[in-house]
Amino acid sequence: MMALILFLSFVLLLIIGFPVAFSLGVSSLIYIVIKGIPLNIIPQKMYSGIDSFVLLCIPAFVLAGNLMNTAGITRRIINLSNALVGFIRGGLALANVAASMIFAGISGTALADTASIGAILIPAMKEEGYDADFSAAVTASSSTVGPIIPPSVPMIIVGTLTGLSITRLFLAGAIPGIMLGFALMGITYYISAKRNYPKEENFSLKRAFKALYEAFWAIGMIAIILGGILGGVFTPTEASVIAVIYAIIVGTLIHRELKFRDIPRIAIESIRMTTSIMLLVGFARLFAWIITTEKIPQLVAQWILNISTNPIIVILLINLVLLFVGCFMETIAALVIFVPVLMPVAMKVGMDPIHFSVMVVLNLVIGLCTPPFGVCLFVAASIAKISLGELVKTIFPFLMVLIAVLMLVSYFPAISLTLPNIFLGR
Numbered sequence: 001m002m003a004l005i006l007f008l009s010f011v012l013l014l015i016i017g018f019p020v021a022f023s024l025g026v027s028s029l030i031y032i033v034i035k036g037i038p039l040n041i042i043p044q045k046m047y048s049g050i051d052s053f054v055l056l057c058i059p060a061f062v063l064a065g066n067l068m069n070t071a072g073i074t075r076r077i078i079n080l081s082n083a084l085v086g087f088i089r090g091g092l093a094l095a096n097v098a099a100s101m102i103f104a105g106i107s108g109t110a111l112a113d114t115a116s117i118g119a120i121l122i123p124a125m126k127e128e129g130y131d132a133d134f135s136a137a138v139t140a141s142s143s144t145v146g147p148i149i150p151p152s153v154p155m156i157i158v159g160t161l162t163g164l165s166i167t168r169l170f171l172a173g174a175i176p177g178i179m180l181g182f183a184l185m186g187i188t189y190y191i192s193a194k195r196n197y198p199k200e201e202n203f204s205l206k207r208a209f210k211a212l213y214e215a216f217w218a219i220g221m222i223a224i225i226l227g228g229i230l231g232g233v234f235t236p237t238e239a240s241v242i243a244v245i246y247a248i249i250v251g252t253l254i255h256r257e258l259k260f261r262d263i264p265r266i267a268i269e270s271i272r273m274t275t276s277i278m279l280l281v282g283f284a285r286l287f288a289w290i291i292t293t294e295k296i297p298q299l300v301a302q303w304i305l306n307i308s309t310n311p312i313i314v315i316l317l318i319n320l321v322l323l324f325v326g327c328f329m330e331t332i333a334a335l336v337i338f339v340p341v342l343m344p345v346a347m348k349v350g351m352d353p354i355h356f357s358v359m360v361v362l363n364l365v366i367g368l369c370t371p372p373f374g375v376c377l378f379v380a381a382s383i384a385k386i387s388l389g390e391l392v393k394t395i396f397p398f399l400m401v402l403i404a405v406l407m408l409v410s411y412f413p414a415i416s417l418t419l420p421n422i423f424l425g426r
Contacts, residue, residue, distance in 0.1 A: 002031060002034065002294060003294040003296060004027070004290075005030065005031065005034065006030070006031045006287075006290060006294070007027075009026070009027040009030050009031075009220070010023050010024065010027035010287075010360065011257035013026055013027060014328065018042065020280065020333050021276070021279050021280040021284075021333070022283070024280075024283040024284055024286070024333060025283040025286070025288045026330030027287070027289055028042070028283065028285035028287050029042070029234040031290055032290075037347020040328045043108055043189065045282075045285055045286040045289045046282035046285060046286055047282070048298070049281050049282045049284070049285025049286070049336070050278050050281050050282050050285075051289060053237060054156055054159060054160050054161045054166060054236065054237060055156065055157075055278070055281070056237050056240075056280075057151075057154075057156060057214055057236050057239070057240035058240075058274060058277060059239040059270060059271070059274035060155060060241050060243065061151060061153065061240045061243065061272050062242050062273050062277075063140075063197070063244050063267060063270040064221075064246075064247045064268045065116075065265070066246045066266045066269055066270050066273075067244065067248060067251055067258060067263075067266055068218070068221075068247050068251075069116045070245060070251065070258050070262055070266060071250060071252075071257050071258040072251070072255050072256065072257040072258075073215075073217070073218045073221070073250065073251070073254050073255070074099075074103065074117065075115075075118045075120060075214040075299060075320055076211075076217075076218055077099050077101045077102045077215055077218050078095065078117065078120055078121060079211045079214060079215065079365050080099075080102070080208075080211040080212055080214070080215040080218075081094075081095040081096075081098035081099040081102065082095040082200065082211075083204075083207050083208045083210075083211035083212075083267070084098065084208060084211075085098055085185075086199070086201075087199055087200050087203040088199055089189065089192050089193045089197065089199045089203065090130075090188060090189055090191070090193065090195075090197040090198075090199065091133070091198075091199045091200045092121065092124065092125050092128055092130065092200070093125060093130060093135070093138045093188045093192055093197065094185055094188055094189060094192075094200075095121070095139065096117065096121045096125070096135075096138050096142055096146070096188075097140055097142040097145075097181055097184045097185050098181070098185070098189055099117050099121070099144035100113050100117060100143055100145050100181070101142075101145055101149065101177070101178070101181040101383050102171055102218070102219075102222070103116070103117060103146065104393065105327070113142070113143040113145075113146040113333040113380045114140060114143040114376045114380055115137055115379055115383075116139075116308070116381045117139060117190030118136075118139040118141075118143075118379065118384075119383060121135070121139065122135045122136060122380065122383045122384050123383075124258055125138075126384070127354075128198055129197065130197055130198075131195070131197050131394075132384045132385065132390075133325055133384070133390045133391055133393070133394040134195070134197075134298060134384045134394055135193065135384055136380035136381055136383070136386060136391050136394070136395075137380075137391060137394040137395040137398055138184075138188055138398070139380045139383075139384075139422045140183055140352035140368075140369040140374070140377055140379075140380040140391070140398075141369050141379075141393060141395060141398035141399070141401075141402065142181070142184050142369070143369070144180065144365045144366060144368060144369060144374050144376075145177050145180050145181050145184070146365075146404060147331070147361060147365045148173045148176055148177035148180060148318065148358075148361065148362060148365065149173060149174060149181075149224060150170030150171070150173055150174060150177075150229075151170060151225060151226075151229075151236060151239070151240070152169075152170065152173055152361070153277075153332075154331055154332065154335060154364070154365065155169040155170060155173055156235055156236065157281070157335050157336065157358070157359060158335055158339060158360065158361060161336060161339050161340065162339065162343065162351055162353060162357065162361065163333065164215040164357060165177035165230055165300055166235075167230065167236065167237045167356055167424065168354055168420040168424055169354060170226075170229065170415025171230070171419040171423055171424070172354050172355070172358045172416040172419065172420050173361070173416070173419065174357055174419055175418065175419060176358055176362060176405065176409045176415055176417065179405050179408070179409075179415070180362075180405050182401065183396065183402075183404065183405050184400045184401060184402075186279070186401070187397055187398055187401045191397070200286065204384055214369050215347065217250045217254055220241040220246075221243060221246050221247070221250070224242065224243075224246060225239050225242070225243055228242065247261060248263070259305070276331060279398045280330065280332050280333055281332060281336060282330055283333075284332065284333040284335075284337055285336055286334075287336075287337055288336050288337045288340060288387050290342065291337060293403030296341065297340060297342075297344060299350070300341050300342070301341075301344055301345045303347050304317050304318070305345065305348065308330070309348075309349065310349075311349040311350055312353070312411070314345065314346075314347070314349045315346075315351070315359075315410050316410075318342055318345065318359075319359070319363060319406065319407075319410055321338075321342070322334075322338065322342075322360060322363035322364060322368065323363055323367070323370075323403075325338060325364070325367070326363055326364045326365075326366055326368075326369065326370060327367055327369020327372065327374070328367075328371045328372070330365070330375070331361075331364045331365060331367065331368060334367075335360065335361070335364060338360070339357070339360060342356075342360070343356060351371055351413075352417060354416065354417060354420060355413040355416050355417055358416040359406070359409060359410050359416075360410060361408060362405075362406050362409055365405065366403065367401045369395060369398075369399065369402075370399060371388070371392050376393070377391055377395070408410050
């Protein structure tokens with residue numbers, strides 16, 4: 001009964017427009033008051049949720065991404081992508097996806113990808129003759145690559161929850177992320193050719209080398225972050241701080257588009273973004289503690305395993321649950337709540353925890369561009385100046401491609417486990 005009150009109050013608060021973090025907090029408070037639990041449990045559980053050294057890399061990666069945008073690094077990544085694929089039919093749309101794949105190696109968040117790349121490419125695509133809904137659909141769907149290709153904020157959250165190696169999780173996301181990118185390029189090209197969208201001038205090796213030269217420092221950041229983590233030179237948390245220092249040096253001394261007077265403003269914006277993430281993690285951890293107290297994980301596990309103990313069926317059921325959850329709940333909150341619930345079920349049917357973690361993250365980032373609460377949909381529609389309904393219709397084939405990749409990753413563990421096993425051993 002108490003669990004029902006908890007979930008009903010949470011859903012009701014979402015429906016009336018409460019932010020996800022406060023919906024989690026208020027519904028948890030209602031439960032605690034009714035049960036007569038001392039209120040000091042709230043700060044205790046929230047603090048325990050964010051008291052992690054690994055989580056320190058989130059504010060630094062957010063700050064590094066914001067510094068990059070101001071320093072012109074994002075624009076250079078887009079120029080490089082356009083130089084490489086712009087000559088193909090629908091080249092600017094393909095450049096959008098390629099830029100997301102490169103940008104993913106730095107920012108680690110889908111929303112940052114949608115906002116930064118979308119702000120530049122959606123108006124440019126519309127000006128070149130692309131339909132506004134298609135431009136927004138490409139931008140929103142390709143932003144899902146960001147949290148899969150390392151570094152990845154959701155992977156950091158999963159590692160914090162489970163104690164799994166962040167480096168191993170980063171490596172596990174690399175091949176699925178690249179598969180996502182190329183699959184989205186495939187559907188983008190198909191639609192572009194069908195609609196006869198424009199293409200840029202013929203491929204020029206000179207132009208490509210020039211764009212590569214201009215984007216050298218952006219590529220260098222990716223190499224330093226990933227090379228340092230994989231080589232054991234520094235931890236993901238240390239890598240995030242190095243990324244900030246690198247972005248400041250490149251932006252102020254090399255590109256000279258970042259002014260020292262801009263840094264306090266960028267830092268304040270990053271603090272606001274980080275605060276919202278940490279508040280969400282804290283409230284989600286409190287909510288997850290209540291769910292555990294009510295033995296919901298055991299009930300869910302029993303329900304799924306009562307339906308079937310066949311790994312194929314169980315994996316399908318987990319995917320359906322997570323895809324549904326992703327339509328209504330923010331990624332980080334869903335991770336904090338559902339990873340502890342579903343991991344025991346996955347382990348019982350023989351899933352590797354790293355493989356399971358990648359599958360969960362992939363499921364929930366797809367939710368970022370699914371109605372009714374896909375945050376990337378709202379951002380892309382706003383930039384493109386179209387209604388959410390228009391965008392939802394156009395993004396449907398892209399969602400089908402994302403789900404197809406999800407099924408491949410779910411049923412072929414080698415896709416996510418090969419790189420971790422090669423670099424770090426079994």
